[in-house]
Amino acid sequence: MIDVLDLDLTPVVAEQPDPLLFATVSGAHLYGFPSQDSDLDLRGVHLLPAADLVGLREPDETRSRTWVRHGVEMDLVTHDLRKFVRLMLRRNGYVLEQLLSPLVVHTTDAHSELAELAAGVITRHHAHHYRGFAVTQWRLFEKTGELKPLLYTFRVLLTGIHLMRSGQVQAHLPTLAGGPDAPACLPELIAAKAEREHGAAEVDHARVEADVERLHAVLDEAQSASELPDAPSAHDALHDFVVRVRLGVTPAGSSPLRP
Structure with missing residues (x-):
């Protein structure tokens, strides 16, 4: 690489x-x-x-x-x-x-x-960007079953949560994977992605769907509690x-x- x-x-x-x-x-x-x-x-x-x-x-x-x-x-x-x-x-x-x-x-x-x-x-409204991007990537994952859009889904949700809480932009998924909200499967998924750009995600669909739904809820809460300005x-x-x-x-x- x-x-x-x-x-x-x-x-x-x-x-x-x-x-x-x-x-x-x-x-x-x-x-x-x-x-x-x-x-x-x-x-x-x-x-x-x-x-x-x-x-x-x-x-x-x-x-x-x-x-x-x-x-x-x-x-x-x-x-x-x-x-x-x-x-x-x-x-x-x-x-x-x-x-x-x-x-x-x-x-x-x-x-x-x-x-x-x-x-x-x-602003706190940057949460909309990350929420919308996550929805788009999740739909792509459901359509293709590929690992790449699934990782993008997790990445943008965790980036949005981090931004709402800290005001800092952090786009690096391995760093975000060390946070308290990150799904436990992320290190394994990142390692699998290193082997091939396009490939099926070997995951429990129901489990990752639950993780994504949970992160959406966490992002909503982080936006509501954020001290970032409105404009x-x-x-x-x-x-x-x-x-x-x-x-x-x-x-x-x-x-x-x-x-």
């Missing part, structure tokens, strides 16, 4: 048509259950020139590319900074996980500043940040795009 931090992805960053504020690893590698044949999911933010946003042509606010490098299939999806920040303000836990991923391929001062601002967008507090700060980075105006001694 590849160690994503051993890969030299500098050429990937250099090949992008516009500067990247950051690129991180998401997907199964971030979640802690990659398989031998897992692809590499790279996510990040690109910075369009101001002229692209004020002219008549529609800009590429989202870009996606798939290729093979070092014998590994990779895909890179990036959003323009403005779109990414708007997603952050829409209780989107997925983009927060990308922004705060510890598996960093490329970073800048602007990345660090945006990560610091992330706490100001987290983001960082809207104005993020607006100022987007304008400043777009125009290249930075505090003395720093650069938003300095690696």
Whole structure:
């Protein structure tokens, strides 16, 4: 299995048509259950020139590319900074996980500043994101019987519970599996996923269904008891940040795009 931090992805960053504020690893590698044949999911933010946003042509606010490098299939999806920040303000836990991923391929001062601002967008309503994602993945598990969507179901529910209680984004399932609410079967399921990307989940369906229902109830309780705010507090700060980075105006001694 590849160690994503051993890969030299500098050429990937250099090949992008516009500067990247950051690129991180998401997907199964971030979640802690990659398989031998897992692809590499790279996510990040690109910075369009101001002229692209004020002219008549529609800009590429989202870009996606798939290729093979070092014998590994990779895909890179990036959003323009403005779109990414708007997603952050829409209780989107997925983009927060990308922004705060510890598996960093490329970073800048602007990345660090945006990560610091992330706490100001987290609300109790992020529970809806994780609840909805879990429902979708559970339906996929029931349809296919595969292990991957079952692990995703457990992962997002536990991430949501942790976020409601701590205000911290934790997407790594092996870490979450050590918590008091985690089903006892998780270490075994994670180990099985390491052997193959697509395969049947050899589980007691009734047992895992009961675990999922219990975690939904725990998430509901955690949301009700959460001390997180009802609305983001960082809207104005993020607006100022987007304008400043777009125009290249930075505090003395720093650069938003300095690696």
